[in-house]
Amino acid sequence: MAKVTLSVIKADIGGFPGHSSMHPALMELAKRELTKVKGKLIKDFRVLHCGDDLELIMTHSKGVDNKEIHKLAWDTFKKGTEEAKKLKLYGAGQDLLKDTFSGNVKGMGPGVAEMTFEERKSEPIMIFMADKTEPGAWNYALYKMFADPFSTAGLVIDPNMHGGFTFEVHDLFEHKKVMLKCPDEIYDMLALIGQPSRYVIKYVFRNSDKEIAASTSTQRLSLLAGRYVGKDDPVMIVRAQSGLPAVGEVLEPFSFPYTVAGWMRGSHHGPFMPVGFCDARPSRFDGPPRVICAGFQLSGGMLEGPADMFSDVSFDNARNMANDVADYLRRHGPFEPHRLSADEMEYTTLPDVLKKLGPRFKKL
Ligand code: 13P
Ligand code: 13P
Ligand code: MG
Ligand code: MG
Numbered sequence: 001m002a003k004v005t006l007s008v009i010k011a012d013i014g015g016f017p018g019h020s021s022m023h024p025a026l027m028e029l030a031k032r033e034l035t036k037v038k039g040k041l042i043k044d045f046r047v048l049h050c051g052d053d054l055e056l057i058m059t060h061s062k063g064v065d066n067k068e069i070h071k072l073a074w075d076t077f078k079k080g081t082e083e084a085k086k087l088k089l090y091g092a093g094q095d096l097l098k099d100t101f102s103g104n105v106k107g108m109g110p111g112v113a114e115m116t117f118e119e120r121k122s123e124p125i126m127i128f129m130a131d132k133t134e135p136g137a138w139n140y141a142l143y144k145m146f147a148d149p150f151s152t153a154g155l156v157i158d159p160n161m162h163g164g165f166t167f168e169v170h171d172l173f174e175h176k177k178v179m180l181k182c183p184d185e186i187y188d189m190l191a192l193i194g195q196p197s198r199y200v201i202k203y204v205f206r207n208s209d210k211e212i213a214a215s216t217s218t219q220r221l222s223l224l225a226g227r228y229v230g231k232d233d234p235v236m237i238v239r240a241q242s243g244l245p246a247v248g249e250v251l252e253p254f255s256f257p258y259t260v261a262g263w264m265r266g267s268h269h270g271p272f273m274p275v276g277f278c279d280a281r282p283s284r285f286d287g288p289p290r291v292i293c294a295g296f297q298l299s300g301g302m303l304e305g306p307a308d309m310f311s312d313v314s315f316d317n318a319r320n321m322a323n324d325v326a327d328y329l330r331r332h333g334p335f336e337p338h339r340l341s342a343d344e345m346e347y348t349t350l351p352d353v354l355k356k357l358g359p360r361f362k363k364l
Contacts, residue, residue: 003116004043004301005066007058008127008235009073010217011110014084014092015052019132019230021281022049023089026080030054033076041068043301050280050292051131052091053233054080057294059301064114070105077110094230095221107224111135111217113235115203120242123298126250126309128236130272132282132289133262135172135218135234136196137272142167142214143193144253145238145245146204147182152249155183160243161206165213168203169193172220181207197261197344206243213245214238222266231266247295251309254291257322263287267340270329271322276311288326 016023027047034045034056046057056073060066077096084092097109105112130137144151146165154161166181169192180189192199204214216236221229240247257271263285270288280292294306332338342350 002061003063004119004298005060005063005069005114005116006125006237006298007060007064007066007069007073007112007114008055008129008217008237009058009070009105009110009112010053010055010129010233010235011073011077011095012053012091012230012233013077013080013095014087014089015094016087016089018090019052019286020283021051022054023084023087025083025087026054026089029080029083030056030076033079034058034072037072041072044303046294046303046306048129048277048292048294048306050129050233051282051290053129053131055129055235057127057303059298059303061301063116065104065106067103070103070112071101073110074101074105074108091230097221097225097229106219109219109221109224109229111219111232111234113215113217113237115212115215115237115239117212117239119298119301122241124240124247125296125298126238126240126247127294127296127306128238128291129233129280129294130235130289130291131233131280132231132266132270132287133234133260133272134197134232134266135200135216135220136193136198137234137260137262137289137291138216138236139193139196139199139201140258141253142201142204142216142236143186143190145250146213147186147189151252152245154245154249158243160208161245163207166205166207166210167193167201168205170200170202170218171198172200172218172223173198177202208243211243212239231262233262247309251293254293254310255315255318257318257325259325260289261340261344262289267345268329268338269340271325273322274310274315274318277306277308278311284326285330288322 081093095109263270293309296305
């Protein structure tokens with residue numbers, strides 16, 4: 001069986017209005033560009049958006065980190081940026097940190113999650129896309145999906161999952177990675193991934209056969225750019241069923257709107273709210289941070305879908321709780337822990353404030 005590669009490449013190339021959502025013209029442009037190469041360079045594609053982030057979902061046979069595929073995404077974002085500039089959309093080209101393409105979009109601004117695998121007899125895939133948060137936002141959900149039997153029943157019940165999963169965790173500050181085999185090493189892993197600003201789960205593999213189960217984007221724009229340039233608004237691919245978490249087990253972690261970093265000016269903690277596609281347009285205080293999930297069945301590399309997975313009443317309580325938490329946190333105004341810690345602000349706005357006030361500080 002030929003292997004298929006799934007590439008999800010995303011960028012904020014301009015918001016409409018402000019940072020809230022996507023102008024239809026940009027979606028149309030991306031669809032036109034990808035249609036030109038459908039059946040040639042790529043097998044199939046879908047264009048979606050989460051808030052102000054344009055999401056290109058592509059299947060092909062070129063493998064991960066492929067120059068042609070990355071160039072296709074980059075060129076599409078570049079053309080979209082020209083359109084965004086014409087329409088004077090907000091932050092046109094926001095995530096394109098470089099002028100010229102250098103072979104791989106990694107480190108250039110766009111976020112990338114990719115995986116290559118042999119398509120199973122039936123291949124359900126969940127693609128998660130977030131706005132107003134950072135890559136570490138997936139840590140909690142991935143832990144619940146692949147390591148917590150109180151969330152994923154299959155870890156106990158399904159003999160094919162009972163052996164557990166191995167997590168590849170990246171240290172985004174020191175550019176290092178470590179493999180952690182769970183359940184044996186869950187305490188060590190939690191020590192790391194509980195600091196999602198620094199340690200991020202990049203891949204998950206099934207222990208019994210090393211089969212890939214999940215892949216995330218791990219860009220941190222502020223670390224790349226050395227200044228505040230908007231949040232990363234990450235994406236994640238998760239395979240489901242038949243010895244992997246069932247679709248409902250993949251979604252279950254989002255029934256709790258856990259707290260993530262991002263929201264207004266990328267500088268506040270807020271609840272991670274699961275929403276249907278039509279609600280992926282953060283408005284209140286530019287948020288709260290949002291996640292959508294597009295469900296697909298792969299069929300010979302073709303994408304059957306998307307199904308709008310969070311457009312379901314069973315996530316209403318999560319949304320209500322998220323709104324209550326948003327009310328509660330907002331009343332803190334500029335106070336931590338609603339506002340991110342000084343550590344995090346160092347990569348955003350604090351240096352300028354300290355520089356300005358520097359000469360006025362007197363020794364105690
Ligand atoms: P500006 O309005 O100055 O761009 O900043 C506010 C904001 O939206 C931060 O991204
Ligand atoms: P984005 O990262 O989604 O562009 O949001 C930036 C922002 O500052 C929102 O307040
Ligand atoms: Mg934006
Ligand atoms: Mg965004």
